[in-house]
Amino acid sequence: MNRHRNGPITCQEMVELVTDYIEGRMDDSTRARFEGHVAECDACTLYIEQMRQTIVALGRIPAESISSEAEEELMAAFRSWRASTA
Amino acid sequence: MPEEEGPRAAAQGAGAPSDPDAALLTRLREGDEDAFRALVEEHGPFLMRLVMMHVPSRAIAEEVVQDTWLAALEGLDRFEGRSMLRTWLASIALNKARTRGTREGRILPFALLRRRYEEGGGPAVDPDRFQNRRGERPGWWARPPLAWEDPERQLEANETRDVMLKAIRDLPPRQREVITLRDISGWDAEEVRNALDLSETNQRVLLHRARSKVRAALEEQLEPKPEGANR
Numbered sequence: 001m002n003r004h005r006n007g008p009i010t011c012q013e014m015v016e017l018v019t020d021y022i023e024g025r026m027d028d029s030t031r032a033r034f035e036g037h038v039a040e041c042d043a044c045t046l047y048i049e050q051m052r053q054t055i056v057a058l059g060r061i062p063a064e065s066i067s068s069e070a071e072e073e074l075m076a077a078f079r080s081w082r083a084s085t086a
Numbered sequence: 087m088p089e090e091e092g093p094r095a096a097a098q099g100a101g102a103p104s105d106p107d108a109a110l111l112t113r114l115r116e117g118d119e120d121a122f123r124a125l126v127e128e129h130g131p132f133l134m135r136l137v138m139m140h141v142p143s144r145a146i147a148e149e150v151v152q153d154t155w156l157a158a159l160e161g162l163d164r165f166e167g168r169s170m171l172r173t174w175l176a177s178i179a180l181n182k183a184r185t186r187g188t189r190e191g192r193i194l195p196f197a198l199l200r201r202r203y204e205e206g207g208g209p210a211v212d213p214d215r216f217q218n219r220r221g222e223r224p225g226w227w228a229r230p231p232l233a234w235e236d237p238e239r240q241l242e243a244n245e246t247r248d249v250m251l252k253a254i255r256d257l258p259p260r261q262r263e264v265i266t267l268r269d270i271s272g273w274d275a276e277e278v279r280n281a282l283d284l285s286e287t288n289q290r291v292l293l294h295r296a297r298s299k300v301r302a303a304l305e306e307q308l309e310p311k312p313e314g315a316n317r
Contacts, residue, residue: 010223010225010226011216011225011230012211012216012226013225015210015211015298016209016210016294018210019290019294019297019298023275023290023293025290041226041227043227043230046230046232046233047230050231050234050301050304050305051298051301053234054297054300054301055269055297057241057242057246057250057304058250058265058300059269059272060241061135061247061250061270063131063132063134064131064134064138064147065130065131065134066130066134066148066151067148070148071126071127071130074126074155074156075123075126077152077155077156078119078122078159079119081156081159081160082117082119085117
């Protein structure tokens with residue numbers, strides 16, 4: 001991506017930088033340009049909000065678990081492992 | 087105006103964090119069954135989630151998770167506690183899941199997929215959605231994102247969760263692994279790097295591609311549908 005070192009960033013660049021921004025891995029000058037763009041661009045503000053909503057939604061996916069049958073099989077396997085190493 | 091959020095990883099200083107499982111591990115080495123059960127209950131859910139992203143069915147995922155625990159028991163003497171237990175479990179599980187996923191024909195061989203998708207990159211958003219050089223403001227949105235309909239409720243809906251899980255399953259393996267551990271299991275960047283043996287930049291690039299694609303899948307599901315066939 002060729003972007004001017006000090007020029008404003010575009011929306012197309014913003015969508016590639018958003019993770020660096022959310023992860024806090026952006027140097028000060030890039031961050032200033034990034035935030036400068038976002039301050040005047042409602043669509044990019046919305047885009048960032050949607051990325052955050054995505055992250056939150058992923059974090060709320062309920063846990064999976066193994067069935068109790070599988071867990072009991074595993075406990076049986078543990079007992080034979082213990083017997084073999086004793 | 088979005089606020090800057092400090093990265094969770096920033097809290098990680100030098101040196102390994104103390105492993106919350108250290109006491110259970112000591113008891114496990116002494117053959118304590120309750121300790122083993124406690125570990126299985128603690129770490130089983132994230133292992134299932136991780137493995138289910140790689141294999142075609144729950145039954146196979148359960149087998150892979152069981153194999154993972156057995157391999158962990160066999161390898162217990164070699165686990166030196168330089169990483170956290172769950173990091174180590176994740177790497178064992180992923181090795182098994184990749185092999186199994188390939189054998190079941192669900193995914194292409196890892197190396198091939200990696201070459202095909204991951205070195206080339208690919209944009210976070212379809213380039214057609216931005217103005218081209220002849221536009222009034224090249225590189226600015228031509229077709230901007232629209233606010234999602236009722237996101238608080240929709241994002242909790244099972245239907246939407248299925249859309250997210252499907253989007254993740256469709257990712258190349260490394261992206262799938264990174265987003266599962268980072269965003270579904272809530273691990274920090276450092277621990278994911280350790281489990282997957284990735285550089286800091288690589289971890290972030292993979293996460294970026296993965297999140298961008300999941301957002302795009304959600305957009306398709308949640309964006310207000312225009313009246314008529316408006317593109």
